Amino acid sequence: MRGGRIDPVSIVLRIAACASAACAALAGVGMIGFILIKGVPHIAPSLFAWRYTSDNVSMTPAIINTVIMTAMALLIAAPLGILAAVYLSEYARRGSRAVRIIRVASETLAGIPSIIYGLFGFLFFVVALRWGLSMLAGGFTLSIMILPLVTRTAEEALLAVPDMYREGSFALGAGRVRTVFRVALPAAAPGILAGVILAVGRVVGESAALILTAGTAAKASASLMKSGRTMAVHMYNLSSEGLHINQTYACAVVLIALAAMINALSSWAARKAERAALGGGND
DSSP, X not given: OBTTBOOHHHHHHHHHHHHHHHHHHHXXXXXXXXXXXXXXXXXXXXXXXXXXXXXXOOXXXXXXXXXXXXXXXXXXXXXXXXXXXXXXXXXXXXXXXXXXXXXXXXXXXXXXXXXXXXXXXXXXXXXXXXXXXOHHHHHHHHHHHHHHHHHHHHHHHHHTSOHHHHHHHHHTTOOXXXXXXXXXXXXXXXXXXXXXXXXXXXXXXXXXXXXXXXOOOOSOOSXXXXXXXXXXXXXXXXXXXXXXXXXXXXXXXXHHHHHHHHHHHHHHHHHHHHHHHHHHHHO
């Protein structure tokens, strides 16, 4: 509003923003609704049999492999990404050449297609290290894939923490390490959690890189050195065969539910960790 008059440009921009948000929401709701309509009627007990056969096309082994793969990738990438973000935001001199190089490298790696990561994982982990098509090779490949995402989101979350928090901690006599882990990280936990949730979504939905590194064995992997397919790879195989399209939609419903459960568990764990850290800092 300028001089008591309504700015038409502001009105147009507000309408455009609201319309874009509505379109995005409708697209998401429509996609999920379509999958639910097509998949829910075909969910049957045979899809949850312990062993996969060509008749029941059970998804249970794929669900187990998906949980293992997600946990492995996060256990590798999350600590490395968060510690890298701590260095970039708390220890490195802001605006230095090293920080700029690391940021450019992270942004470049974040934009590389997943098939490139799959080729790298195949040549390095599967061939050079002789791990073969295995869950371990797939987990390390996915950890490299999500590492830039975790690092960038954690760094932005730490940079968003007001400097007065750190100054107050220093004024009370706390050192740099205590300030980082008892003040900055708990305050940045929601932003870090957002990056972890995005990483979980990418791991759960990845298929191209895992086909080249983890393989497509339709059984629950008894060892990290054995091949195993995740839910995304399982759906790809069923749809490419063209014989179990209805079961593919049913698997999609379960995959959505699995991703929602993992995200909810991540949120709960982050809230518990934040409360524990803040409580420990007040003692």
